[in-house]
Amino acid sequence: MNFRRMYRTFLVGAGITVLSAFVQGHQDTAEPRLNMPYKKMGLTQEQAAAHLLNRFTFGIRPGQVKEVVDMGLDNWLLQQLDGKLPDEEVNRRLPAANYEALTMNNEDIVNRYLNAGQIIRVAAKNNLLNKDSVRNLDKPEYREQLKKLMDEQGYKLPQELHRQLVNQKLIRAAYGQNQLQELLTDFWFNHFNVSLTKGQSQQYVLTYERDAIRPNVLGNFNTLLEATAKHPAMLEYLDNASSVSMDNDLARRQEKNAMARLAKQRLQQVAEDSTKPGAKILQQTLAARKTQGLNENYAREIMELHTLGVDGGYTQQDVTAVARALTGWGLRPMYKEGPGMRLMQAANPNVLAQRGFVTEGDFMFRADKHDESAKTILGRRFPANGGYAEGKEVLQMLATHPSTARFISTKLATRFVSDTPSVALVNRMADAFLKSKGNIRTVLITMVNSKEFWDKKALREKVKSPFEFAISAIRATNADVQQPFQIFNWCTRMGQRFYYYQAPTGFPDRASYWINTGSLLNRMNFGLAFATGKIPGVKLNLAALNDNHEPESAEAALITYSKILLPERDQDDNIRRLTAMVRDTNLEQKISEAADKNTVNAADGAMVQKEMMDVPPGKKTRAERNHEKKVLGKKNLPVTTVYVAGNTNTVSQVTGIIIGSPEFQRK
């Protein structure tokens, strides 16, 4: 034994320990180290990997548990927390030719994807809507003319914009590499909900998700809050763009200014002269101006829904004061045919800046619409003439408030851990939120470092939303989705018409909201339709999932595909129950019994069990027997498609049942 060498080794080792302690100590202030206690909680690496994938992705792909174990759970999660993996597959599936809007800015979108009212105005301007054609609005000739006009001008319908938005979400969730980023995009979009149902904001929803939400989902909460506050979609959705005050010098001066008064009179004259072009729009603009004032919608929701929470300790006075602080927060005019655009073009940017106007991208702070007087918000005094900076400070104050830390931590824990997260876990996360000044990564790391996240009781406790359910089916089967909108239609039927949730609360995040009789039936039907190839534009190769080995029996198919689709789950009970049904020596008899027991509707294939009302066997009427013959004899209804070994239909039916099963609804 060489003591000297041992001693040297010890020294080096100690040095490394000290050094790593130093590095670690340094890291502690920035971000806690990942230290996931799954072993302590009695989970194997595989189980832990499956749980991570269940909660931090839109579903486990075949073989993915092993991939994660091989690369290390920590490494996988850190990669996801960075969200910087290349996304070739997504890019390939979203070609520019079909998805031009995905890279367009607001101004281009607004001038291309017109809303219904704008299209009609364009038609009127082009004399398509003269007095003769008004009566013929529904006629095909008129529609054709309108279509021609739109083609010539390059205008498109808003539905086309919405299609691109909807499809890209489905594609990113199903095929994206940065799953956690996408999951959080879904989470934060829902938290800061805006909706396609509101005409004034629908044109901006695509860029809202792309520019305000997605880049900020793993960053700082204040950045996220400010990005949403200043985006046209939110400014329009919760009306802050039309919340204004005349309590400022500019407005007062303008009132006094003789020239301005004269200009106003002239505008009024034009508006009243219906022979002048644009008189109508001007009229509406002037009428709208008259009724303008403070609108508290956004101020209320930013506190109740976005930051403090309804019990976060604010009063109606705080709501009003926040609304006043955010007066003048609006968007710059972008529609080329709109009246605001001409005013903007006439204005001198230097003069505007001098007067306190601020333009950042499409956001515009209008000093002449801002309430300049002093305010008190949550006990803090904001002196007069705070301008644009005042609103920013208010947001910062809300973003870092202890109530916000608790509210956001509760929501995150509800999404990722359980519908009823423990107080201890929420407090730990809230502490991390406050200490890191709202660093979302830090809060998430604190969450996965907690025992509660790995508690066996929490495993599979969350029920997938319809969107998560549909995407997880696509991922579990490596399905090739060529018509994503078909999946959207199914999500609607299952109760989640995403991007169209009308209320600013967003979809509630709990099983009892998603699971009711109608939506559950649709989940089962989705499973069957999906796996048996009945959803247009969805291609499956189920045999490939099992290396093109054909299962020997229906029972074998059940066992094999349960393991592929639901890795690391105890499926014994399910398999036992179903086996009794699929492994049946009297298959033919069962089938004829099944035929007896069911009312078949050949026209559309819809059917229902009526077991309870059936005539006992042996007492069938002739009509019933004939009916049975008809059904069994039908060419498109071969008896052999039901659970017969070596039949590909068997595999798809079994897969459909697994996808529609309760176990697959859980994550």
Added chain:
Amino acid sequence: MVNRRAFMKSGAMALFAAGFGGVPAFIARAADSGKILLPYKKNKVLVCIFQRGAMDGLMAVSPYADAHLKALRPTLYMSPAATEGSMLDLDGRFALHPSLAAFQPFFAEGRMAIVHGVGSPNNTRSHFDAQDYMESGTPFSKSTNSGWLNRAVGLLGHEGTPFRAVSLTSSLPRSLYGDNESLAINNLQEFAIQMRGNPLATSLASRSFEQLYDQTSSQILNRTGKESFDAIKMLNVNGIKNYQPANGAVYPNSPLGNSLKQIATLIKMDVGMEVAFAESGGWDTHFGQGTVNGALARNLKDFSDSITAFWKDMDAYQDDVTVMTMTEFGRTAHQNGTGGTDHGRASCLFVLGNDVQGGKVYNNIKSLAKEELEDGRDLPVSTDFRSVFSAVANGHLKINNDKILFPGWEGNGLGLMKA
């Protein structure tokens, strides 16, 4: 001694044992909690129809006797006359659009009430906001999670059927957002396990699912799964497909007609529905709304034909059903430059039922003189929509809890229902 509840419980069981050969899980659960609605048959049903897009109340039910109207609407004005196809006088002041002729007998018989000048105290003229406020029932708060009809269902407190609130729409309307289970379904025939073109496999799949949901450890999936399969058994799809309306009623083949037909089907199946919701679109008549003919006339015709067919079909159920229509706001008093009308404030609505004190146009409308108009242009809201909704919910469904139904509202219900 058998107490009342025990009797009612056994009654429900017997009913289902006879009809279905088994007691559906949701009936059993509700019976256990004592919240079942009994007798299960013949409960009260409120049918709400939302006319999305804002119906022009001044043309549907026109205050034709007001001289200002003709001046405000030179080419849209219609007056009652002896000739066919003209407005139908109701009371010397208001007249029905000829496309609503089917309503005239209801009005004459006193089972239809019209409320005019109705709308929201919030003066928004945005479809989105106005619908949101009307459906949440809180005209000044957007963050109300639930819809007023969902709260109504909660206040009724009856469990025991997944069909207690049904919307015949593809997604749940704002009115039914909330904690009480509500069903949105466009087509009742879809309420089954389906696998197109393979009924045998469907049957096996259905039984497989039933087995799997029966044994899952997740409580909510287990419970809802059981209830789903019971609900399928309860809803006889063939009965839906081959449904024959009573009294030779013919529903228009329109979205509203189809919705009301399915609502009638559910009512007659006695599945315990208490609130039904349907909607009708195309009321946003900015351009060429027409008079005797035209876009609005067509829409009104579909609207009244659908409701009339529904009422005729209700037959023996008429005493238990009340229909209430609603629209988010009205339209400008004056016509615009393109033969239409723009977003305004107050409109009118219709309430039809045997417990309605009908035959009257309830209103507080003054005149259409410019100084009486809101912002000099719109029929002002002189009746809060909540005073109508509350009166109908209280009168027909016996809810009597305005604090929960319309939080923050201090007003009183309109006396349009029989005591």
